Amino acid sequence: MAQHPLNLGVALDGYGWHPQAWRRTLVADPTAAPVTSGRHWAQLAATAERGLLDFLTIDDSLAAQPGRREEIDPRRLAGRADAVLVASRIAPVTRNIGLIPVATVTHTEPFHVSKAIATLDFVSHGRAGWQARVSPTAHEAAAFGRRTVLDGTELFDEAADFVDVVRRLWDSWEDDAVIRDVATGRYVNRDKLHYIDFRGSYFSVKGPSITPRPPQGQPVVAALAHAQPVYEFANAAADLVFVTPSDEASVRALLGRVDGNVIADLVVSFAGDSDFRSDAQIFAGAPADLVELLLGWHDLGLAGFRLRPAVNATDLPVIVDEVVPYLQRAGRFRTRYRDGETLRERFGLPASVNRYAEAGSS
Template identity: 45%
Template sequence: MTEPTRPLHLAVAVDRPGVFDVGAYLDAVRLAERGCFDFVTLGDSFGPPVGGAGRLDALAVLARLAPATGRIGLVPTVTTTHTEPFHVSSAVATLDWVSRGRAGWTVGVSPGQDEARAFGRRAAPPADVLWHEAGAVADVVTRLWDSWEDDAEIRDAATGRFIDRDKLHYVDFAGPGFGVRGPAIVPRPPQGHPVTAVDATAVLPREAAARYADVAYVRTGPAPDARAVRSLRAAREDLRRRARAHGRDPGSAGGRIVVLASLPVALHTAADAVALADLVAGWYADGVADGFHFRPTDPDRDLALLVDGTVPVLQHRGLLRVFYPGGTLREHLCLPRPANRYAPTKETA
């Protein structure tokens, strides 16, 4: 079997609406880890729960599962609307620590009027305002992660010194409707910056993705065809163009955006799993995307067929790794560890 020269990246959603047993989520994440997926996603929002049955906190669920898993990345949706950026930064950094460098987050917004009233806003802002705010949050959380230098902790019991205060930094950030001074209350995460992901299917979030995201999802319909391929190509080129306009070089390691085609999957037989492998291989060979984010219709059936049907075919063709060569999500995605912007001469990417 030949090693892939351009790694194929795979992610899968483990959403289970109405399921509140953490064991079910743990089984799904461990199964995805057996299939060497780069990461799992778990959605979240401030909207009303389906059927009034309640809702799980995605970040809390994946933090609970982190110590029980070993290699797979954990990427919850975190809603930036109505949420203090300082708290977002602390929560995602904590997930990175408890997972030993396997955390990411999908930037979410909350456009509903009911959520706005619940949080005290008179009306929900329009989508362009929400995504402008979300971009600012994505910016300031990385600044807060950099507000501690990597070696800021001393932990010297003899002298009673825990922190070198000269290695803590104020971010002094003014955003739309909020300000953050810093420094953070959580040390710099193991990855430097946990991975930031954005659903860039629509134009407004695509602008935020081009400026701040490490990973961008582009959704397709349930019947991927030539039209879907054209749409994916156009979205990827638009992302790259917008990234260059913001001073990012998408052709370099530091400016790279991993573009994943986000596909709904409904697999009933092993033949369906082989057919999906053909689609993945074909789109990947044509350079349509850097990988795929699968959204199972039936969480139990589809994930099992992905891991035991689709993945082995891709591994047999030399397109997908058979083990995790690294330990962090950034390593899985071939993304460098960012240098600390406040200590650029002391630390290397």
């Protein structure tokens, strides 16, 4: 019996997920582009798309370094570009790979995030997603200076409202609101723009958006979940849920707690280096062994995997040139992209019905 193909993507952050990825990259290539350059990200995206990967994610946070520490460690990479803007830089130089940047929901406004991700969906022709993330630390709150940090329950209650507002703003223009009728001189049909009139504990947003409805209607929303409040948030708000299992038993447990498209995160180091901390399981074996693990976990019911290269310059090419061919020979991964496929279609998500158009026609 043929197995259903798995989804495969990569999580990109800086020079890689190893704390010393920057040194290893620059030792091998002193001319390597800085992580704030478009060239750096375009090269990574081109490699990932060469491997026919479903998607890539671009990490981001309100801190200059990975982790939650306030003090900057001079031995680690510091400084990051805005992930949504990076994704917009990547979009014109790729054709098929899904683009899922992180955008933080704490201390920010849903109006801004909604139009940024909608714009990314337009420039990528329906390949946009968004990984929502909270900011729980006092020093990140102090950097904004608007309020003190929220507690855990409030953080995720606010995050759920934030995603709800963003989704409503995406629907605030109907698909055919822009008519550009030269004969009548009407550019837009005002009857197809809608106030969302959202009032909640954290936001009061009238709308509509200033950006027309994205090509996908609803770009794909993702969340990384590794604790109970986040599982609840992800089940309610996300289309994709990234989880961090450590073995088959934890895969089964997570599949019992998380709904929808569940994607397992793994850090991969084909140099065999697993001596560093990570929230996700670190795999430090050979490509064939990684594929055996992926196939086994896929058989348990996972939709797919997001691999985090320990060092982008060395581990990403191995994913593309060795791991993907193994999966193709096993009949679990595509041998070409489907022309014009949106990211929603790639994950088997239904077409998104505009809630306001549906209400207006009833």
